Amino acid sequence: MLHKRTPQKIESRAQNFARALQQVFGRGFGPGFWLASFWLFVVAFCALFADWLPVRDPIDPVIANRLNGPFTSNILGADGLGRDILARLVHGARVSVVIGLTAVSIGMIIGGALGVLAGYFRGHFERALMAVLDIILAFPWLVLLLALVAFIGQSLFAISVAIGFLWIPAYARVARANTLSVVQREYVLAAKAMGASTPRILIREVLPNVILPVLAYGLVAMGLVIIVESALAFLGLSVEAPQPTWGGMISEGKRHLATAVHVAVIPSVTMFLTVLSLNFVGDRLRSRFDVRESNL
Amino acid sequence: MRQPDNSKAGTQQGDGLAGKELLRVNNLTVRLNSTAGLVHAVEDVSFSVGEGETLGIVGESGSGKSVMARSLMSLLPKRATALRQGSIRLSGREIASLTERELQKLRGPAMAMIFQDPMTALNPVLRLSVQLSEPLQQHLGMNRQQARMRAIELLEAVGIPDAVNRIDQYPHQLSGGMRQRVVIAIALSCNPGLLIADEPTTALDVTVQKQILDLLSTLQRERRMGMLLITHDLGVVASRADNIAVMYAGRLVEIAPARTLFKFMQHPYTEALFNSIPRISDPSHTRLQAIPGRPPQLVKPAPGCAFAPRCPYAQQRCHRERPPMVKADDAGHLHACFYPVIRPVAAGVDPSALMQKRSGQ
Numbered sequence: 001m002l003h004k005r006t007p008q009k010i011e012s013r014a015q016n017f018a019r020a021l022q023q024v025f026g027r028g029f030g031p032g033f034w035l036a037s038f039w040l041f042v043v044a045f046c047a048l049f050a051d052w053l054p055v056r057d058p059i060d061p062v063i064a065n066r067l068n069g070p071f072t073s074n075i076l077g078a079d080g081l082g083r084d085i086l087a088r089l090v091h092g093a094r095v096s097v098v099i100g101l102t103a104v105s106i107g108m109i110i111g112g113a114l115g116v117l118a119g120y121f122r123g124h125f126e127r128a129l130m131a132v133l134d135i136i137l138a139f140p141w142l143v144l145l146l147a148l149v150a151f152i153g154q155s156l157f158a159i160s161v162a163i164g165f166l167w168i169p170a171y172a173r174v175a176r177a178n179t180l181s182v183v184q185r186e187y188v189l190a191a192k193a194m195g196a197s198t199p200r201i202l203i204r205e206v207l208p209n210v211i212l213p214v215l216a217y218g219l220v221a222m223g224l225v226i227i228v229e230s231a232l233a234f235l236g237l238s239v240e241a242p243q244p245t246w247g248g249m250i251s252e253g254k255r256h257l258a259t260a261v262h263v264a265v266i267p268s269v270t271m272f273l274t275v276l277s278l279n280f281v282g283d284r285l286r287s288r289f290d291v292r293e294s295n296l
Numbered sequence: 297m298r299q300p301d302n303s304k305a306g307t308q309q310g311d312g313l314a315g316k317e318l319l320r321v322n323n324l325t326v327r328l329n330s331t332a333g334l335v336h337a338v339e340d341v342s343f344s345v346g347e348g349e350t351l352g353i354v355g356e357s358g359s360g361k362s363v364m365a366r367s368l369m370s371l372l373p374k375r376a377t378a379l380r381q382g383s384i385r386l387s388g389r390e391i392a393s394l395t396e397r398e399l400q401k402l403r404g405p406a407m408a409m410i411f412q413d414p415m416t417a418l419n420p421v422l423r424l425s426v427q428l429s430e431p432l433q434q435h436l437g438m439n440r441q442q443a444r445m446r447a448i449e450l451l452e453a454v455g456i457p458d459a460v461n462r463i464d465q466y467p468h469q470l471s472g473g474m475r476q477r478v479v480i481a482i483a484l485s486c487n488p489g490l491l492i493a494d495e496p497t498t499a500l501d502v503t504v505q506k507q508i509l510d511l512l513s514t515l516q517r518e519r520r521m522g523m524l525l526i527t528h529d530l531g532v533v534a535s536r537a538d539n540i541a542v543m544y545a546g547r548l549v550e551i552a553p554a555r556t557l558f559k560f561m562q563h564p565y566t567e568a569l570f571n572s573i574p575r576i577s578d579p580s581h582t583r584l585q586a587i588p589g590r591p592p593q594l595v596k597p598a599p600g601c602a603f604a605p606r607c608p609y610a611q612q613r614c615h616r617e618r619p620p621m622v623k624a625d626d627a628g629h630l631h632a633c634f635y636p637v638i639r640p641v642a643a644g645v646d647p648s649a650l651m652q653k654r655s656g657q
Binding site: 123 | 375399400402403404408409411416417418421426430435482483485486
């Protein structure tokens with residue numbers, strides 16, 4: 001323990017908890033990390049409680065407010081149909097967060113499992129899998145995504161699945177690379193020398209060591225997923241209207257770029273901040289959990 | 297090695313405990329695939345270990361000690377193993393012919409292994425309790441609570457203070473010596489008949505080395521385990537092994553009861569290893585005696601004796617022919633040299649007899 005406790009001072013439960021948090025997160029992350037985390041917290045909060053937050057109806061057009069600037073009767077202005085931009089941002093966060101979480105989970109679980117198996121068993125299975133993944137990676141991702149969306153539809157879930165599929169190769173590679181380095185460690189051999197079976201080694205020895213770098217990579221991936229989703233929305237192929245999405249808002253805003261810049265700029269900045277924060281936090285966490293950088 | 301004459305074994309470190317034959321290895325040969333070619337890692341190695349006996353295996357780095365140890369437990373990766381020949385019998389059961397599932401049942405309760413580096417032999421993300429109780433639950437059918445109690449006992453048995461609290465810690469919270477104790481505790485958890493210790497103290501501070509070796513000896517005596525003590529340090533096995541096998545370039549070059557080996561060493565390589573141990577009685581500023589040259593590569597072994605290029609006594613014949621293992625006496629002392637060394641012999645032995653034996657070769 002870094003701090004010396006003075007014997008007279010008896011710490012309350014809350015203080016104890018605070019110090020535990022301090023020990024886990026408090027060392028060397030810096031204020032940037034906390035600012036970014038705070039922003040992500042705000043976005044997540046909006047996504048969760050959008051229906052109960054005191055904002056206007058995101059799909060109710062009020063023609064009188066059409067293209068209102070910021071700081072008028074609409075705090076962040078209104079769009080071309082007179083819908084409140086703040087309300088649409090708050091509700092749009094839901095789409096970004098849901099797609100981000102679902103797509104990354106799909107990629108992480110399927111790709112991660114394939115990668116761990118490939119890294120552990122090697123041989124023909126690994127070669128075949130990596131060949132397939134290389135083929136998927138060699139495809140232009142937008143073309144592949146459009147094909148998938150055309151095939152499985154435009155619901156929130158379908159879009160999540162389509163984007164998640166795109167992430168399988170990347171995750172498989174991260175998981176495989178980490179597995180390769182873990183499998184060579186002596187503790188895996190030691191477990192084997194104590195009679196551990198293959199499933200046991202995979203679950204007990206390999207997985208706990210691979211899961212942290214894979215999870216930490218998840219936040220960075222989520223940032224990219226949000227951009228991919230907005231690219232789809234920009235082409236009008238994401239979740240169907242009237243459900244607001246950030247990408248869709250930027251797309252609509254481009255019509256008014258000459259007259260009302262804020263309609264496109266405000267959702268762009270929101271998305272920019274969110275993706276930046278995800279990258280920032282994700283990168284910090286990754287370097288903390290990375291086998292090479294943390295000397296674990 | 298099992299002594300043909302049990303009265304002689306009684307004079308060894310094992311205090312006459314040496315009993316039934318536990319492990320018998322016959323003509324073990326292991327070849328591995330590598331990018332450079334086929335590596336002749338272990339060639340034609342034979343030895344045996346009795347219950348409660350310690351066999352020390354000594355040799356330089358790269359002489360095939362670890363590969364041999366791993367092949368005894370069938371732990372070598374299948375893809376890399378080009379060939380594994382010979383027989384390994386553990387309590388009469390042929391190991392080489394067992395399936396992976398049968399091997400899994402043997403690893404732990406029948407044989408266990410201690411690894412060189414305690415820093416990497418423990419999983420950094422699992423608590424000690426998990427790593428210790430896992431094999432107990434698997435092999436001995438204990439439930440979690442029983443396994444936890446047993447794990448605490450094990451930690452106490454290997455001399456870890458405050459085991460009740462230590463058990464919930466992670467490996468990084470322990471020092472190197474403590475970690476090696478934990479590794480030993482895990483290896484001993486299922487009461488193995490045979491313990492393979494692969495350089496158990498090489499990665500530790502000198503101050504801790506002796507403690508760990510003493511601990512191993514004590515536990516081995518208590519549990520009457522057979523032990524294979526692998527090291528590159530002749531000094532480590534000198535007082536702890538019943539028998540010593542010297543390995544060079546994948547082959548055994550000399551094997552003998554420990555005391556016999558030190559008194560009557562025959563192979564020039566054994567002598568060179570012995571001379572390279574620094575002695576406290578040497579005058580200060582004595583140069584350490586190193587063995588000139590390097591151990592040979594094992595990809596395409598040259599014909600003849602592998603040690604010949606570094607051997608001060610080598611003759612023409614040594615470079616052409618490979619010396620076979622021959623008996624030096626009838627008490628289990630074997631060596632593989634055409635021109636064995638003669639050491640000044642201890643009292644009670646007639647040196648001329650040894651001289652005659654040499655000229656007889």
